[in-house]
Structures are given as C-alpha cells and as structure tokens.
Amino acid sequence: MSKLLASAAIAVSVLASSTALAAEKTITLAVKNMYCADCPFIVRKSLEAVPGVSKAVVSYKDKMAVVTYDDTRADVAALTRATTEAGYPSEPPPG
Numbered sequence: 001m002s003k004l005l006a007s008a009a010i011a012v013s014v015l016a017s018s019t020a021l022a023a024e025k026t027i028t029l030a031v032k033n034m035y036c037a038d039c040p041f042i043v044r045k046s047l048e049a050v051p052g053v054s055k056a057v058v059s060y061k062d063k064m065a066v067v068t069y070d071d072t073r074a075d076v077a078a079l080t081r082a083t084t085e086a087g088y089p090s091e092p093p094p095g
Contacts, residue, residue, distance in 0.1 A: 023070070023071050023072070024054065024068060024069070024070055024071075025068070025069060025070075025071045026066060026067065026068045026069075027066075027067050027069075027076060027079070027092060028064055028065070028066050028067075028092065028093060029064065029065045029066075029067065029079065029080065029083070029090040029091060029092060029093075030063060030064060030090060030091055030092070030093045031043055031058065031063050031064060031065050031083060031088050031089075031090040032063070032088060032089045032090065033087060033088045033089065034058075034060055034063055034088060036060075037060060039060060039088065040058035040059065040060045041058075042086055042087070042088070043056075043058045043065055043083055043086065043088050043090075044056045044057070044058045044065070045086075046082045046083050046085070046086035046088070047065060047067055047079060047082055047083065049082060050069070050074050050078050050079060050082050051073050051074060052069045052070040052071075052072070052073025052074030052078075053067060053068070053069045053070075053074055053079070054068050054069060054070065055067070055068040056068075064093075065083070065090060067079055076092065
C-alpha cells in the first residue's frame with residue numbers, strides 16, 4: 001500500500017511540475033491582406049483554432065493581432081502558419 005501511495009505522490013508531483021513550467025505568453029503579429037471588416041473575424045478564428053491559444057484580438061485598423069497562448073502547446077510558427085493558411089500572412093513586427 002505504501003508503494004502505491006509513493007507512486008501516486010511521485011505522479012502528482014511530476015504533473016504539477018510540468019504544469020508549473022507552462023507559461024502563458026502574448027505576442028503581437030503584423031497581419032497582411034486584411035482589406036475588409038470581415039477579415040479580422042477570419043484571422044481571429046484561425047488563431048483560436050490553434051491548440052493552446054486562449055485569446056486573440058485582431059485590429060483591422062492597425063493590421064495587427066495580439067495573441068495569448070500557452071507556449072508548451074503552441075509557438076509563433078504555428079500562429080503564423082494558421083493565419084497564412086487562412087489567407088492572411090503574419091509575422092512578429094520588426095524590432
């Protein structure tokens with residue numbers, strides 16, 4: 001019984017430590033090809049479909065997307081790939 005409890009304790013600590021390593025990050029992407037008021041909706045939906053994305057706010061006026069994501073589940077390449085595949089190439093702004 002004590003071996004079972006020790007194994008369970010180890011499993012819980014491993015799961016807790018991996019969760020503790022997860023970091024929520026926010027990135028701003030410059031988005032191309034947004035020419036109408038419906039474009040931000042499409043860009044937002046493409047970003048929200050990426051596993052790990054918790055929030056995406058897209059500005060038609062500024063041609064930018066601000067994305068909050070879990071960096072253990074998504075990365076910048078996945079975010080830019082999602083918008084590009086939707087017809088709106090994006091990248092982090094220079095500088």
